[in-house]
Amino acid sequence: MNTSFFTFRFRSLAIVFGIQVLTLACLTAQEQAKPVFKDGEAQIVDAFNTPEKWIRHDLFVETTFDSDGDGQLDRMHVDVTRPNQTETEGLKLPVIYESSPYYAGVAPDVEGLFWDVHHELGEMGKARKHPDVVRTGQRPIISNSQIGLWVPRGYIVVHSSSPGTGLSQGAPTVGGVNESLAPKAVIDWLNGRAKGYTEPYGNEEVKAYWSTGKVGMTGTSYNGTIPLAAATTGVEGLEVIIPVAPNTSYYHYYRSNGLVRSPGGYLGEDIDVLYDFINSGDEAKRPSNNARVRDGEMMKGMDRITGDYNAFWAGRDYLNAMGPMKAALLMSHGFNDWNVMPEHSYRIYNKAREMGLETGIYYHQFGHGGPPPLSMMNKWFTHYLHGIDNGIENEPHKAWIVREDDTIDKPTPYTDYPNPDAEAITLYLVGGAPEIGQLSKLEVPDQDPETLIDNYSFDGEALAKAEITSHRLLYVTPKLTEDLHISGIPKITIKLASSKPATNLSVWLVSLPWDDSRNAKTTDNIITRGWADPQNHKSLTNGTPLEVGRYYELSFDLQPDDQIIKAGQQIGLMIFSSDKAFTLHPKPGTQLAIDPNGTHLMLPVVGGMEAYSKAVN
Template sequence: MRLLLGFLGSLLLTAGLAPAASAAPPESRPIYSYADAIRETAWVETGTDHDHDGRIDRIAADVIRPAARVRVPVILDVSPYYACCGRGNEAQKKTYAPDGTPQQFPLFYDNYFVPRGYAVVLADVGGTNRSSGCFADVESGNAVVNWLNGRAKAFDAPDGGSPVTAGWATGDVGAIGKSQDGATAIGMAASGVPGLKTIVPIEGVADNYAQLVANGAPLAAPENTGSSFTYNARAAELCKPFEADVKARAGTNGDYNAYWQSVHYVPRPGQASVLIAQGFGDWVVAPNQFASYWDALGRAGVPRKAWLSQAGHTDPFDLQRAQWVETLHRWFDRWLLGLRNGVEHQPAVHLEATPDHWTDLRGWPPATLPVTLRPSAGGALGPTGSGTATVADDPAVTREQWAAGVSAARFTGAPLPAPVRIAGSPSVTVTASSDKPVARLGVALVDYGPADVRNTADYGSGIRNLATRSCWGSSTAADSACFLDTATDLVRADHRIVAAGWADLGHHASLWHGEPLVPGRAYTMTFTLTALDHVVPAGHRLGLLLGGTDGQLFDPALPALGDTLTFDLARTSVGFGLTHPEH
């Protein structure tokens, strides 16, 4: 950070701070006019020509910053969704004046933080909205960070134009975003781009292989993968060779390879501090993404903080709005303005243990007692297993139907005498044979018993919109700071799938190389289920489901395998950690 912190007057001017009148932590204050803020676009050169049009690709970076002679840090959200799909609970899109000047900046970051002495930059991933090039998301974000630090060129037009510099920027950047935007932030941190001080990934992907291939089993047919749905009309045509090259490098057989290794960010988390949010009910970006990344951050000694809920693919802004904004404010103040507000010394984890019941913890996962359960042919789940179970693969049947006993083997334990908390990343060992040279495996851990739960089972968000709005920052006629309030969307359920995992049995020996199965031969495969933090009430039963293709996850365009699986239950088990509930 290049603010002149040595002089109190300069500190107050640059950061928008109020002098401390008490022992309260220092914080930036809203002293700059939002209405008068400078709104502009810089088209930043990436140094590459992915669309092969003979010109260096340019990333459209829409900027809003205080209209004052100050240097400010930047909150950056790099997204492919500003034109095609929108951002946030209300699917806001960017809007522009007739002359192209940005008007609406989606989400509340600009409304809230610009008056407090930050710039907000919303950048279009290559080939989307007003950017040229193709979908190279990390490269797109890094180009903007490089421009903000004087290492890349930018212009005031998508082609040609006059040079634009970022002399107003301190060079300190925080990357934020949900889903794909969060994945981009994680990738940028992994790249080590200088100037990126912190990231805030919300339901973001850290391991692209695990997101698109389930332990050797591709989740979608090749024609239904890729980024073309986000492209502008120009890129949709010019980027066909780029997309074909990416698909060729990824492969279609489910093997882990050098391409997947290059977009696996967990082994190299970088050094930027991380405030991360994840819902344990998220089936879009499953919580195993969070768990592996969180562990890697801890091993690397990266400053980290987590917001963990029982919701689905949902921004914390729509769960605990006031608390999230306060936390985000303090986080950016600490890592972008250098204010010693102690946020990094507060409890590292804010956890929703059960719907709307939150607690603060020093770490995650908690210390637990390891438990291993095994299924038996009579339908029991306990310390020992025996017998076999046969399942005919039916890709039209979902894991929720499995839980009712359709097209899956179902096993349940005895009613629990007291509530228990299952937390961490369960693992399953499956021994099975197939009557065909191929087979997919599907496994789920289930809490059987009536409860009011967030509505997430069928990719729900776990929230519902209200008719009221609350305001977070300043507004203009073109960009409101007022957003729909939300409430918890609860449903009464007789069961809840709390963790699940999938695999291709042909990859039993290695994810790097699958092999055809010998029909009738038993193979053993161990893999991790989705992470969880779930309280099982007293009287409920734990269940284990063993199935084939999960119709709720796998693309129906994939070829049907038509196999029948036979599970050796004595050599099949699920392991997880138990502890006492926080509440």
């Protein structure tokens, strides 16, 4: 044994230790750097606002799973950015953590990446292409997100690549259990319960001696899904999550009430497409991962034939896994997000509220993304991670909604969402096809069926603007003489018959006249939307072919909304079949017959029928 080597190491450590003790002793004579709080928020501290002194390093956290099947527990690639005082002054700080499958690059958008949607319902469509991801990024920096905001305010920022992406081991599963257990392992490591290593296959350990153990997570879209995934494990130390536009159910992302439906802007995308999009992990592991996950589990479970809900989709629905969750939750979403639709946040918020968790929800009127105002996030992180009593848990308002003419950082507070003063009113159809019918407070009996002919070549905007067309049915309220506030989840009940055993069904709630001007806002035209498969009129898990000409009744929710419809507008209920931007494109010609006597709209109005009657005279 080389005793001189060990003697040298011991003496070196003793010298270093002595210097650290001396340094700390000297610092006690002067004020050490520490977080500063004002008005319940963490403030920028000059001593922390020194990027050139920040300590940045990476490591590999060992998980409890082997998702790539190589016989070894997967390790997640993690980076850390922390103020230098966590090293020089022994300062311990809480962590803000973001994880993502996107950090190491994504697949190119090549022709054939998405499923071809030009085929009949009940068919699979032709095979698509599987492009490879060219991995990007270098150690030790995985991402720079969150750092500039939070490190100067007295936090440590941590990132990790999700399983099978970047330098993280394992396989992408797009909502599989490993995507919940991976961030759990990182949080366990931050609390000393899991092991971290300097290298992906090495044995030299790294410890988070600078962490208080308190962790908050945030992120947008997929990066907002992972905080929820982690929270469903009930991991100790995860105190608060702020998901922004999170995908909380892959079924709700790729299907709608039994219907095969694409997310807005990505016609033909499905869960296997997203798998290919993020598959940036070890090139040597990709063939076996592809065969097992994408071409095995996904192809067996995703079911583009019927669109039914099944065990595969249930396992990727975080609502089903919320039992252990105890982290505080501040949700953020846009009412006009037609990619990850606003129901994704509401369904989780509503469940968390029922569970008695600390909850809040922030909605704005724009599209995908959009975090809460910095001040709001700051107060939530300050309270739950630094333990500052700033009163947010006693806040009388649980909902903050950006009104139509306000900026995204100026939300209006409300007691809750939906607005507690909202009541569902029922509006009935008065026929007028192929022109425009009416929405009435009173039922009109003994009306004849109204028909429409499916043709995907006409998009929703064209159908809403048309005065006469055989490709949609449109029913409108009287012109509003006062503003009308809608808050909640509209619900449609439709009685219909089809000329084919399968058909698309699309419903839009619109504000008319349609505004084509350059200054039109996203809230000026579309109020909300919904889609459904009439084959699933009885069961979401077992759709059955329609008997041609037979009438069926089905009810389903439209997307949540909170909107003030301006005086001078009319609210229109538009019923049509294939939605050019969202559904499959079967050959035009399917006829739908709608029975007005068995069809009605339940609209959540603040002030109920009294307010509605006043607004329409």
